[in-house]
Amino acid sequence: MFFRFGAVLSLIVLVALTGTAIEKQILQLKRAITHQQYRLDVLLDSHVRLRLEAQRLGTPASLLGPLERGELPLERPTKPRRTDARQIPANALNQPSGTPG
Amino acid sequence: MSNIQNNREAVLHPVRARLVVTIIGLGWLVLSARLIQLQWVQRDKFAVKAEQQRELVEETPARPGDILDRQGRLLATTLATRSLYLVPAKISEPRQIAEALSSVLGLSPEVLTEKIAGNSQRQFLWVKRRLTEAEVTGVRKLMLPKGAWGFRDEYRREYPQGVVAAQVIGLRDIDGTGRGGIEERFDSTLRGQSGKRYVARDSRGHVIEILDKDQQAPVAGQNVRLTLDVVVQLYAERELDQVMTEWQPESCSAIVIDPKNGDVLAMATRPTFDPNRPQEASPESWKNRAIADIYEPGSTFKPMIVSYGLDQGVLQRDESFHCQNGEYRMGRRVLHDHHRYGLLSLTDVLVKSSNIGMAKIGERMGNEQLEKAATLFGFGRKTGIELPGELPGILRPLKKWTSYSTGSIPMGHEIATTPLQLITAHAALANGGELLRPRIVLPDQDDSLSAMSRMTISTVSRDTAQWIIEHPMREVVERGTGKKARIPGYHVFGKTGTAQCLSADGGYVHGKYISSFVCGAPVESPRLLTLVVVNQSSVGGETFGGKVAAPAAANILRQALVYLRISPDDQLIRAAANWKDDELE
Structure with a gap:
């Protein structure tokens, strides 16, 4: 009788402990998912900030003037996106319109 | 003499006892009636109310889409920023807090003090929205009293090309609504769809758990690519x-x-x-x-x-x-x-x-x-x-x-x-x-x-x-x-x-x-x-x-x-x- 009671009690305790362990594992996984989501948000935001900064540094508004005046050194890309040469260089045709053509 | 007194007490004792029992009995009756009212008659109403107090639906804003030119250059993008709010009801020294915040946020201490004092019963008051990183760090360093302030995540629209095509692009106002140009015309496309999640709070209002039920992830806005170069x-x-x-x-x-x-x-x-500084724009522009x-x-x-x-x-x-x-x-x-x-x-x-x-x-x-x-x-x-x-x-x-x-x-x-x-x-x-x-x-x-x-x-x-x-x-x-x-x-x-x-x-x-x-x-x-x-x-x-x-x-x-x-x-x-x-x- 005592043995049976002990066995049932042990089983109940075992089930309860297993349940607690599973619950703990679920919570840990939840925490990990939340953490990953947070990290993803941070990385995404960081990506947006860096992209924005890169775009700001390379805006045509800030580069075009110095490029046309020859103040910025031009380095041609090794693999240009377009291979057809510009017949008139972008910064070589600076005379204003109105000259006879 | 003492016999008469004893006889009188003997008569009164059961009366008092009955009175006390009756009062206690009535008390229990009232309590029982109240319990029946709470647990049975008005059970649903109070259950909903308790849930409302414990649970909170939190809206998670969606990141608006970008606006790009035909070559993929950014015309408008969105940054996550923080906005500062106060809980005036929990502030006992408005002047002190206003002066501290004003030194970091560049606000007028007098105006801020007046604002806090004027809303002293409220639980929420915006101080400044869409703070810069330096401002956020500055506010943290102030070590303001716990529970009297907080940050909320919001999105700030950035226009990296400045004045270029300002009227075509338009802008997003402080509440994220498109005003003018592409921002207005494609507001629903750019805006995305806000998500929602249920959180459980303790009696002090602190979030203790994010609940699983009915979670909706925010859907980011779509990018719009223009023909402009x-x-x-x-x-x-x-x-x-x-x-x-x-x-x-x-x-x-x-x-x-x-x-x-x-x-x-x-x-x-x-x-x-300049859409980055709309407050400086003249009405004609x-x-x-x-x-x-x-x-x-x-x-x-x-x-x-x-x-x-x-x-x-x-x-x-x-x-x-x-x-x-x-x-x-x-x-x-x-x-x-x-x-x-x-x-x-x-x-x-x-x-x-x-x-x-x-x-x-x-x-x-x-x-x-x-x-x-x-x-x-x-x-x-x-x-x-x-x-x-x-x-x-x-x-x-x-x-x-x-x-x-x-x-x-x-x-x-x-x-x-x-x-x-x-x-x-x-x-x-x-x-x-x-x-x-x-x-x-x-x-x-x-x-x-x-x-x-x-x-x-x-x-x-x-x-x-x-x-x-x-x-x-x-x-x-x-x-x-x-x-x-x-x-x-x-x-x-x-x-x-x-x-x-x-x-x-x-x-x-x-x-x-x-x-x-x-x-x-x-x-x-x-x-x-x-x-x-x-x-x-x-x-x-x-x-x-x-x-x-x-x-x-x-x-x-x-x-x-x-x-x-x-x-x-x-x-x-x-x-x-x-x-x-x-x-x-």
Whole structure:
């Protein structure tokens, strides 16, 4: 009788402990998912900030003037996106319109 | 004596006991009744209330989509930022907190103190929204009392190109709602869909758990890719700045369009504003004048009438008109030309921009055909570009036209147009007679828009359109009123326009003119079309479109042609070089 009671009690305790362990594992996984989501948000935001900064540094508004005046050194890309040469260089045709053509 | 007292107590004791038992019994009865009321009668109501107090639905904002130019350059993007709020009900020393915050956030301590004190019972009060990183760090370092303040995540819109295409892009206000331009027109596309999640709070309102039920992840807004090219846009913006400095007009606008597909490559307006600092914008700078300013097109309208007349067989390419030596009576009205022209060919009527020649063409065509021509080229109705605030212009119903209209309409009077309508009509001539719907959003964004863009209206025959471009409009630039638009290496076609300003009551404003110039190149196969409209230039009394607007339009066109690698004519380059050598000799 005592043995049976002990066995049932042990089983109940075992089930309860297993349940607690599973619950703990679920919570840990939840925490990990939340953490990953947070990290993803941070990385995404960081990506947006860096992209924005890169775009700001390379805006045509800030580069075009110095490029046309020859103040910025031009380095041609090794693999240009377009291979057809510009017949008139972008910064070589600076005379204003109105000259006879 | 003591016996009497004992007897009396013996009588009273059961009475008192019964009274106490009754009172306690009643107390239990009341408690039981209350329990029944709470747990049974009003159970659902209180259960809902308890859940509401414990659970909170938190909205997770969606990141709005980006706006890009046709090359993928960023025009607008979104950064996650923090906004600071206070809980005034938990602040005992408003002055102290206000002074500390003001030193970090650059606010007035007096105003902030007043704000906190005035809302002392409230649980929420915005202090400053969309803080910079430095401000967030500064606020953290203040170590303000716990529970009396907090940050909320919000999104801040950034416009990395600054003033470039400000009116086209528009902006997002403090609450994230699109105002003006693409931001307003594509608000639902850009905005995305906010998510929601349920959180459990403790009795102090602190979040203790994110609940699993009914979670909805936010859906980020979609990107919108425009037909604009920031470099071409910048050329237009720079030229408008130059026009503003040189001629000091009230306003001006410029459009660059690809006549083959209706893509708007640039659309600029002055005065303008920086969408990153909207608080500094003047009221006049918000308006996108390329679609929301109407004016009489003047002579820039003449090619449409001539082409329609030719197409209908009313006019012949080789015929001539006598321009009455600069003075022509039409009913009670006497028309004048700038110069005393005699016999002018049809080409020269456009090249010299003779009003008398056009009035005679008007007499030949009659009001009905003139109205058909204007309607066919899209005047009097919106172009349908994907921008809010576009005006349809003014084209009065035919029944309201008079004999006066017969002379006025052919020279671009009695009709009002937006710059976009005008350049769209010219694009129809440049592409062989097809009136396209101009577009500012690249078609892959939305198939229905793409389908609408492909719908065209046939205006005049390809042959007629080509003749107008290759002969009269080309000669306008080579030897006519638009000589200042010549570009070395390219055959350019164009048309000047000068018209009086319209007043709000329907008449004209004396002495105020709108100068415009539309030009395109190469004549052989037009790839680009540019329009510059200058409203009321105020330097030296100069108002002529060929002088005020033509150089700016040609400069934009020249730079855009070179940038887009549209090949010049080798022979023309050599001719230009020889011409320079001759000059040097």
